[in-house]
Amino acid sequence: MPEVYGWTGKRLRVDLKNKKITIEPLVTRFRKKWLGGRGFNMKVLWDEIKPGIDPLGEDNVLCFGVGPLAGTLASTSGRFNVSAKSPLTGLIGDSNCGGHFGAALKGAGYDQIIITGRSEEPVYLLIKNGRVEIRDARPFWGKNVYKATVSLKEDIGAQSMVVCIGTAGENLVRFANIMAEGCNAAGRTGMGAVMGSKNLKAIAVKGTRGVKIAEPEKFEKLAKHRFDELRSEAFYKAFSMYGTTVLNNPEWSSSLSQCKNFQSWNLPGIDKLSGHNTLRYVSRLKSCTACPLSCHRLYNILTGSYAGDRAAGPEFETVAHLGYLTMNTDLEVVLKSNTLCNDLGLDTMSAGHVLANAMEWYQRGIITHKDAGGVKLEWGNGEAQIQMIQKIAKREGFGDVLAEGAYNAGRIIGDEALRYVGHVKGMCHLDLRQGYAFALSRMTSTRGSDHLRGDPSMISNPEACKKILGDSKIAYPVTIYGKEKMVVWQENINVLADCLPRCKNDGIQYYFPISKRVFKDIVEILSAATGVDWTTKELNLIAERIYTLEQAFCVREGINREHYKLSWRFAQEPIPDGLFKGSIVSQKELDELLDGYFNQRGWDIKSAVPTRGKVSELDLIEVADELNELLPRSSWNGPPLDKKFIA
Amino acid sequence: MNKLQDKETKEKAKTIKILYRVELKEGESATEKCVGCSLCEMACSLYHHRECNPSLSGIKVIKKECEWINGSSSKIFQLKICTQCGFCIQFCPVGAIRIAVETGAVVIDDKKCSGCLKCIRACLFDALWYNKREDKIIMVKCDLCDGSSDGPKCIGWCPKGVLTLRKIK
Known part of the structure; x- marks a missing residue:
């Protein structure tokens, strides 16, 4: 196998039911198609999760993924994505988390961990480079995050990195998180409950393999440039x-x-x-x-x-x-x-x-x-x-x-x-009534209402709108004009941030005037790290591909156009106080905006299903075939609840 | 032959007037500024080994955030780096450790090194490590980046300015 740069070119598959561990290669074509982290995970979720399964059952698949820049000098790249079918919403479950675990996983030589099945007894996963073991976690079960992390580290060695769940995850609380090093959280969509349902207490990684860089000198120069730039930012x-x-x-x-x-x-x-x-x-x-x-x-x-x-x-x-x-x-x-x-x-x-x-x-x-x-x-x-x-x-x-x-x-x-x-879509975030761009971005977020999927941070910034979307009028916050373009752009850049990985707090989505340079930076540094020539167009296509696949996953679980309705409070009650007093988002105008959004995305306006034309353009034709077979689908109503709650 | 070279090196070493080492800018209190980002580790390994790998870095950041939260450690981050004291030189059975003439740094000759790890056990500051690659032992320690023109990489890459290069003689 030729030397792989940036990525490690390998992923780990852990079958907890049969206690089987396999190492699979990730071929160049796959890596170029799905880029990393969130992309790798989404592909696995689509391929391996059958529609309608119980997210807390043994059929759910839990993935930890990192991208080509994780574990390198590139600023803000120490992140990883955790994905599975969400027990909170019954749709896409995906959470991006910081800390040191992502870089450590890469350092151990893996781009992704796929966890399937369910263990009978509490276990934890130990990864020391090529040595991967499923170990007994009974001594740690019942302990909360800080205690469990520290005692695990005492057992394995100080320089290991640990992600684990607390008692909430063990008790299958539907919004349980996964804590990395007891400090950083993969918080949203209840990934901790999935880990708990698999009886998997923790994953500990100790790696000494490192990440190989295609052009070290050029890479260092680009990374240093970004580092200096970041430190000179106003924020x-x-x-x-x-x-x-x-x-x-x-x-x-x-x-x-x-x-x-x-x-x-x-x-x-x-x-x-x-x-x-x-x-x-x-x-x-x-x-x-x-x-x-x-x-x-x-x-x-x-x-x-x-x-x-x-x-x-x-x-x-x-x-x-x-x-x-x-x-x-x-x-x-x-x-x-x-x-x-x-x-x-x-x-x-x-x-x-x-x-x-x-x-x-x-x-x-x-x-x-x-x-x-x-x-x-x-x-x-x-x-x-x-x-x-x-x-x-x-x-x-x-x-x-x-x-x-x-x-x-x-x-x-x-x-x-x-x-x-x-x-x-079963998930909550802050108010949707501040404006149409806000409401739209929360509505179209694939994992439910959330600020890290496509926050319209260009709002009220005519300069950025002019530069990126070619129209400064889009920045005007009150109207619906052009907001779909803004949200699509933001969603795509966030997909890339999760794939690379790169932190959304470093200005990629917030706080400083976004410019086209964002893409140029990414293209340059990615090419130097991986030794593959990237173009802005390719990256855009990848982002669109991943977002469309996420939508296809939601559609397969029963999401349709009816679910793009505001919940009662946001539709009926005007904002009671404050600067926006009396303001409300009307469903009629939002529907108009949503039509525009679906057109822009190439999804069907009536059903919210990605169209065959768009899907084949994104090299996802197998997805279209599967979606066709599924029709008609039962409508989504949240995840299946425990029998004791259905009276 | 070896002896002759050693003699030459020793004589040259006598002519070195200034020695340097990378250390904390304001003494131990500077570790309070360290944020544990590992950029120094990765810059070091990228320069020396053409890959980003903290276990191939001559500087180490020991992270104990969770231990601090749990109350089992009073320190959050610890930095470990060679003080270039040369104490290890006498313990090397094959004479692989020497003082580099150009920089005054204590360096290990990979070709001579037998991988016995005696130097690691001898080190007073726990600032010397090894990494195993396909049964080959790679010694890892700070060599002041071979006296490269822009100084040791870790210093330039520290976002909080914790590190500095200091004259010691």
Whole structure:
């Protein structure tokens, strides 16, 4: 086999049922077609997951993937993707995570791990270069993330990198996350529950093989250029100190965030949750592998009722979900909630959502004090919040219902509860009512409402719109004009970021004027690393191919045009307070915009199915054949729920 | 022949007036600034071995974030790099370790090295490592990047300016 540069050219297949481990080659054609990380994973999900399977059953396939730049000098490249069918939504499950695990996996000599089947006993996977073992994890089962990670590292050796689940993942909480090194989380879409369902506690990697570079001198020069550029960016200084909490104040004051489960924009004491205030608790800045940004922080609460509490964070989204949405303005409670979520292995965003919804149901009398198991789920009740998080992870009392996630809990409790859940395809994120570009990007995101799939960051930036989309008018936030073009561009660049990998916080999607240079940078550095000549056109095609395949996966699971409807709150209730007071996104105009989007993507307007023409243009003809056979499909309604909830 | 060369080297070594080493800029407190990004490790291995591989790097970042969170370690990141003290030279049975005339760095001659790892056991600072490649032992240590014009790579690549090159004699 000729020398492979950039990638490692190998992937690991682990069958937990038969305890069988195989190493498969990844041929050049495959690598060039799917690029890496998210692309590799999506191809596997499409090929190996049969439609309609239970995401928590043994037929689900869990993939960890890294791209050609992971584990190299290229700035912000230390990331990996975890994908499977999501137990939270029953659709695409995919989460991108930072930390050191991605680079370590690459260093051990693998581009991807595919985990199939289900083990009878708790196990963990040990990867030491060519030596791969499925080991007994009974001593670690039942331990939470920090303890499990540390004791695993003690067993294997200090320089190994560990991803593991906490008790939430073990108890199949549908929004359980996978924690890398106890600091970084593959949070969204409940990948931790998939790992738990397979009885896989952790994966530990220790690698000394490294990543070979085709043109080391040129690569170093390009990487250094990017490194220097990044450090001279205007946002660098603030960002490497405050992390994403740099957004707390601007997001709130421009009323892009709401509180009280989107019922209000009036939160007394909001200043206490500012990014600046988090600094009081931060004891150390930290980076993911190969990142000069250090946006991640380690905090330590020194005094008060939560003294001695240590963890990584908090991120803006954590503050927004466990602070704003539940009306909790005590930063220490937010930090404690964050610590608990990380230790138990829960997604802080979904946890915040489910708590905020529970509080609203409590407020409206949909659930009673008795239903909630005696927990006073009042707005801003920090103690109740912390208590409930623990109950969710243990699936104890009412926590058992909430552990199904906001949308599924709504399904269980009834339509009256479900109407207040602001979700898209079963997943929740912040408000959709700020404008059409926002709403569109959340609607069309393949993994459900989320900010990391296609955030329209070019909005209100005529210069960027002119440069990239050729029309500065698109930047105007109120109209629907041209927003589909913006969202498609953003979605594509995010696919590439997940494939390379590259962090979305390094300016690829936010904070500084995006220019065509983004693509040029990627093309140059990718060519120098892999020794393959890339073009912008090819990369665009790859991004489109992956996004279309994701859509095909969702369609196969029953998504159709009907699911592109706003949930009740966002469709019926105008924003109550703030700068956007009274504004609302009308479904009629959104439908018009969606038509434009589907046309732009080459998907059928009526059914949301990728058209045969488009699919063959993207070299995915087998997908079209399979989609044809499937028709007519049963409509998606969320993942199958446990029998005990279907009364 | 070897003896003659050794003698020559020793004499030349006497003529070296200035020795350098890569060290922490403000002493131990500078580790507080390290963010554990591993860029130094990868830049080092890319320069010396044409690949990005922290286990082939002459500088090591020991990461203990989770241990710190768990309360089982007081340190979060530790940096390890050779101080060029030359203590290991006397332990080498084959005379593979010498002081490079050009830079004053303590370097290991791959061709002579027998892979006995005595130097690793002798090192006072735990700043010397090895990596196994197809049954061949590769010694890994800081050689100040052969005195390359833009200085040791790790210094230029540190985003927080933790490292510096210091005169020691």
